[in-house]
Amino acid sequence: MSDEFKIEIVNPEKSFLSKEDVNEVVVPAFEGEMGILKDHISIISFLKPGIVTIQAKSGEEKYYVEDGIIEFKNNTLSILTSYILNLKDIEKNKFQELLKNAEEESNKPEISDQLKYLADQKVETLKSIN
Amino acid sequence: MASLDDLKKRITSVKSTQKITKAMKMVAAAKLKRAQDSAEKGRPYSEKMNNIILNLSSGISDKETAPKLLSGSGKEQVHLCVVMTSDRGLCGGFNANIIKKAKSYFAKLNKEGKELKIITVGSKGNDQLKRVYGNKIIENISFKNSKNANYFDAEKVGKIIIEKFQKEEFDICTIFYNQFKNVITQIPQAQQIIPLNTKSDDQNNSEDNYEFEPDEDEILSNLLPKNISTQVFKAMLENSASEQGARMSAMDNATRNAGEMVDKLTIEYNRSRQAAITKELIEIISGAESL
Numbered sequence: 001m002s003d004e005f006k007i008e009i010v011n012p013e014k015s016f017l018s019k020e021d022v023n024e025v026v027v028p029a030f031e032g033e034m035g036i037l038k039d040h041i042s043i044i045s046f047l048k049p050g051i052v053t054i055q056a057k058s059g060e061e062k063y064y065v066e067d068g069i070i071e072f073k074n075n076t077l078s079i080l081t082s083y084i085l086n087l088k089d090i091e092k093n094k095f096q097e098l099l100k101n102a103e104e105e106s107n108k109p110e111i112s113d114q115l116k117y118l119a120d121q122k123v124e125t126l127k128s129i130n
Numbered sequence: 131m132a133s134l135d136d137l138k139k140r141i142t143s144v145k146s147t148q149k150i151t152k153a154m155k156m157v158a159a160a161k162l163k164r165a166q167d168s169a170e171k172g173r174p175y176s177e178k179m180n181n182i183i184l185n186l187s188s189g190i191s192d193k194e195t196a197p198k199l200l201s202g203s204g205k206e207q208v209h210l211c212v213v214m215t216s217d218r219g220l221c222g223g224f225n226a227n228i229i230k231k232a233k234s235y236f237a238k239l240n241k242e243g244k245e246l247k248i249i250t251v252g253s254k255g256n257d258q259l260k261r262v263y264g265n266k267i268i269e270n271i272s273f274k275n276s277k278n279a280n281y282f283d284a285e286k287v288g289k290i291i292i293e294k295f296q297k298e299e300f301d302i303c304t305i306f307y308n309q310f311k312n313v314i315t316q317i318p319q320a321q322q323i324i325p326l327n328t329k330s331d332d333q334n335n336s337e338d339n340y341e342f343e344p345d346e347d348e349i350l351s352n353l354l355p356k357n358i359s360t361q362v363f364k365a366m367l368e369n370s371a372s373e374q375g376a377r378m379s380a381m382d383n384a385t386r387n388a389g390e391m392v393d394k395l396t397i398e399y400n401r402s403r404q405a406a407i408t409k410e411l412i413e414i415i416s417g418a419e420s421l
Contacts, residue, residue, distance in 0.1 A: 010178060012281040012363050014171035030352075031344055044182060045343040046352050069353060071182055073340075078178055082281060082356070 005038045005075040007054060009063070011084055021057040025077055027070055028052070028125075042073045049102075049122040051087070051129070052079065062087040064129065066122065087129065099126040134406070137399040141392060148388035154220065155381035162313070162374035168278065169310065169367040176364045179357055183326070185340060186350050197347065199292075199354040202325030203301045208245045210300035210324075211235065212291065214307040214365055215255030216373045217274045222380030224308060224316065224373050225254045231318035232306045236263065247300055251287060251366075279366040281359070288359030295324060307365035308372035314379050316372040323361050326354070 007025060009017040025036045028050025047068040054061045068081030085094075105111070106119035132140075187200060213232045215225045232255075239246050249269045250256040256270045269290065273283045291303060303324035308316040342349055 008174075010175045012172055012175045012284070012360060013168065015174050029343060034343075041341050042339060043341040043343060044186065044349060046349055067356075069179075069182060069349075069356075071178070080175060080178055080182075082285070082359075 003038045004057065005077065007077045007079070009052075009079045009081065009084065011081055016081075016084055019054070019056055019058075022054055022077070023057065024055040026051075026053040027079070028065070029070070036072060036077060038075060040072050044069070044071050046070070047079075047081070048118060050125050052084075064090065064125065067118075090129075095126065095129070099123065102126060132398075132402075134399065134402060137395060137402065141395045141399065144388050144391050144395065148385055148392065151381045151384040151388060155378055155385060158374045158378040158381060162371065162378055164278070165367070165371040165374050166310070169371045172364065172367050176360050179353075179360050183350070183353060183357055186342075186346055186353070187326075197351040197354055199295065199324055199358070200326050200350060203295075203298065205301045206244070208247060208300040208302075209239055210247045210249065210291070210294065210303045212249045212251060212287070212303065212305040212362075213255045213259065214305060214362075214369050215250070215252035215258075216369070217253050217272055218373075219254060220380065221373050221377035222383075224376035225252075225258065227316065227318045228306050228308055229255060229258050231320060232259070233262075235304070235306075235320055249287075249290070279363070279370045281363050284363030284366055285359045287362045288355065291324070291358055291362075292355050305362065305365050307369045308376075310368050310371040310375060313375040316376055319365075319368075321361070321365070323358055326357070 004021050004023060007017070007019050007022045008015065023037070027034050027036065027045075028048055029045045030048050031045075033050075034045070047065055047070065049066050050064075052063045052065055054063070064085045064087055065079075065081045066083040068079050068084075070080075071078045102119055102122035106116055106123055111119070211232060213228060215228050219225070236246055236248075246263075246266050248259065248263055248267045249271065250259060250267060251271045251273075253270070253272045253274065256267065256272075260267060271287055271290070273279075276283055294300060295303070302322065304320050304322050306318065306320050309319045311317055
């Protein structure tokens, strides 16, 4: 089938994931969820905290990201993110810790609106996974 | 001339020093492998980041409205220099090279009448700079506790830089670090990160028509702070590889020198031992003859 494209996820430490047989990727773009299929127009956008869902021939995978930038070009989707976790690998404790941190952050009084929004998104996403 | 006993003691002490430098060399070699690996693995991120920013900035037509991190504050008066060194010594000219580079840059700024502010990352740089530039150092950051360079540390440094920029404490920011070329060569680098130098590449003049969501300005203002952290992280990775490389070659030299010294001392030891024997023999013979 030719409706497959390539995805690359990199974080600062290493190349996190690279797949060639992806059919569809749903990313939590800043202005709302965005689905990307093959031959999508070249696009640059950035992410808010949320879940990246990858539909590949080899199965569906879900990742939790805290931020990131995506670039789609020539049927290659690049996701740059500083914090990414495979949902399968998250342990209960780690997860509670993340949730706690995010809640604390969103409850800080002096936080700016944008940061507050991001922190709230984090909390919401984490709760929805749980 | 030193007595036989003294020579023996010196030989033992040089030998044990040699053992230490040899061990350090091997540890550095193992760490170097790891540091090099992570520097290589980290490269795609910073390269992609750079590409995206170049693409974005070429899309911005109106420089006036561009984010300040990209276009600068319009002045060039106050310079912030981030000097990145190691936390440990015994690594040859590693720290000295960065400091030398930084100092010559400081002198240039001084001549031009620019104001200077320094942030040191790593305690060795702070130690060396505080004697002359003590009053210019506004912050000293040290990551003694983290084993490897990691992104969170870099992000901390990045946040401090951005915060200071937003408070308009400086106009231009430059980071100093050692670029890893190979085990024996590390090149001290001065890289300007604020305002960002976007003219360097002309290969990005491709006709990619990107769609931006939200618009360029907003993405850029979100992306640029991240880029600062990424650049700092890149510098950290290069630095840690360079540090281990420099230490390895310095310790290799030290081991070799110690070996030479042991050889020399052993010859001297044998020679004086033999001289003592000969002297004794002469005494016995001449004693016997006189009878």
